[in-house]
Amino acid sequence: MANPNAAIASNSDSAIQVENHETGSEVQYSVVLLRGTVPSENDAPMTIVNKNAPAGANEVKVLTDGKRFKALVELSEGKNAIQLKHGSAPATELVLTYKPQNNPHYVRLIWMTDQSGETDFAAPDDSVTQDYANRLRTAALLMQTFTAERMKDLGYGPRTFALEHDESGQVVVHTWKGDEDKQDYYAQADNNRWWQQVRRWINNEHPDRLAKNVVLAAYTRKDPRTGKMLGHTALGGANLGLFGSASVFCWPRDIQSAMDVFQDNAAVDATHVHDDSAFRGTIWALASTTIGATLHETGHAMGLPHCTDNMGIMTRGFDHFHRVFTFADPPSNQNKQTRKFSPEQEAYFSPVSASFLRWSPWFQLNAATTESSGRSRSRPSVEVDEEAQLVRIKSDSGIPWIGFHSKDRIETFREYGSHDAGADDHPKTIDLTFDQIQDMKPGTDIRRIVVVDSNGASRNVSLPQTAS
Structure with a gap:
């Protein structure tokens, strides 16, 4: 996808161009993806060095495709002077300042064992390092x-x-014991009670209303007799995304190895481990699908429903999570040769999902939002008047966003006013007729609307059958 806000690190045609970050800018996350171009297409190596790299950071891995490049760079808190060099071209220096968020809402990472406390995860053989914390930490950073x-x-x-x-x-990875034996969790998974039980466990034993919990079950295994997966799921909602750990063995152990993992076309041995690679049967595909699915279920925990965009993370677009960091799909069971893709074929949060996340309390980078502004924290008011065939929406803090849903997915949305929190251009009242709502996406039966105010508070209301 082309970036409408692309920034250039250097304006010289003979210099390396960084397209998605501007020198002197600030970011509030610790690993940046750099995308850009070099002046000429040749075989000269490209190097990227952060002169202020955090302790223990590995050498930056740079992927190139002709004149294009991508790289993941780890940042230290404060100023980071990043030098980019390609062949004889003049070096470019990109200065980024990393300022950690102080948003009290956060995503909490949990490695959940059964009551035995055994932390090992399933692996195809003994050569796989059992460093679950590094693998979960790296996936979360990605x-x-x-x-x-x-x-x-x-x-x-x-x-x-x-x-x-x-x-x-x-990044913290909690290792916590569940209160039951793995056999009990396996039985609950069979009866679809596992997610509810884990949510009760989290809320009772480790309550935190500011946390969205990403829980991976260490005890996921493939039954060697039946080939059935035990303790395997990917399910999200409320404050919990719950996942089996069957594919963690292929997740990168650190940021720089992610580039290698996403290009590893080694076959997955499905006789020993679960192959959840969307029928592609390779390590790169398994890592992409399962890290992408983890983000998908975390999206559900943030309040996102499924959408209709094929490349959206909230559909099967999560199979292509890796593409944001690479230039081509390596060979697999579905493509015998390396297959390049266009930017439009990279996974993303589609606009209907991203626009909702913009107002989520978990996406306010700094704490200086509702708590310090003294603005109302009450939820918006939504009244359905069947007689008048009208929906009346009110919020003292303003209404920036309304989503329109069919049965189980969001179909379309409307934004009102600017994207800035605290802006005065968000309407306080909006009236929508039933006909206007159905015309939001002609030919689709809109059954529910979700209203978000500028404080991130939301309310959803079902529409009567007479609205269709």
Whole structure:
């Protein structure tokens, strides 16, 4: 997808061009994706060095495709002077300041064992390192970066969710014991009670109303006798995204190895592990689908329904999560040769999803929102008047967004006023006739509307059958 807000690190035609970050700008997430071009297409190596890289950061891995490049760069808090060099072209310096969010709402990462406390995850053989915390931490950072970059591409700025950090700046991964044996969890999964039980466990044992919880079950296994998956799911809603850990063995262990993982066309041994790669049967595809699915279910926990955009994260677009970081699909069971894709074929949060996230409390980068402004925290009022065939919407803080839903997915949306929190151009009242609502997407039966106010408070209302 072309970036309407692309910024240039250097304006010289003979210099390296960074398309998606402007020197001197500030970001509020710790891993940036750099996209850009080099002056000429040749075999000279490209290097990117952050002179202020955090301790323990690996050498930056740069992917190139002709004159284009992509790279993930880890940032230290404060100023980061990033030098980009390609062949004999003049070096470009990109200066970015990383300022951690102080939004109290955050995503909490949890590695859940059964009551035994056993932390090992399923793996095809003993050569796989059992470093679950690094793999979950890296996946979360990739999801955070993906979200920021795609929100910015749609004009909402580099807006993303916060992760929990310790005093050293490391992303926290909690390792907590569940209160039941794995066999009990397996039985609950069979009867679709597992998600509800884990949510009760989280809310009772580890309550935090400011957290959206990403929980991976360490005890997911493939039954060698039947081939059936035990303790496997991907389900999200309310404050919980719950996932099996069957594919964690292929997740990158650190940020720089992500580029290698997303190009690894080694076959998945489905006799020992679960192949959830959308029939592509390779490591790169398995990592892409399952990290993408984790973001998909986290989206549900943020309040997002499914949408209709084939490349949207809230559809099967999550199969193509890797494409934001690469230039081509490596060979797989579905493409015997490397297959390049266009920017329009990269996964993203589609506009109907991104516009909702813009107003979510989990996407306000700083705490200086409702709490410090003294503005009303009450939810918007939505009244359905069947006699008048009218929906009346009111909010003292203003109404920036309304979504229009069919049975189980969002079909379209409307934005009102600017994208800025605290703006005075969001209407306080909106009246919509039943006919106007149905005309939002002709030929689609709109059954529900969701209203979000400028404080991020929401209310959803079902429409009567007479509205269709």
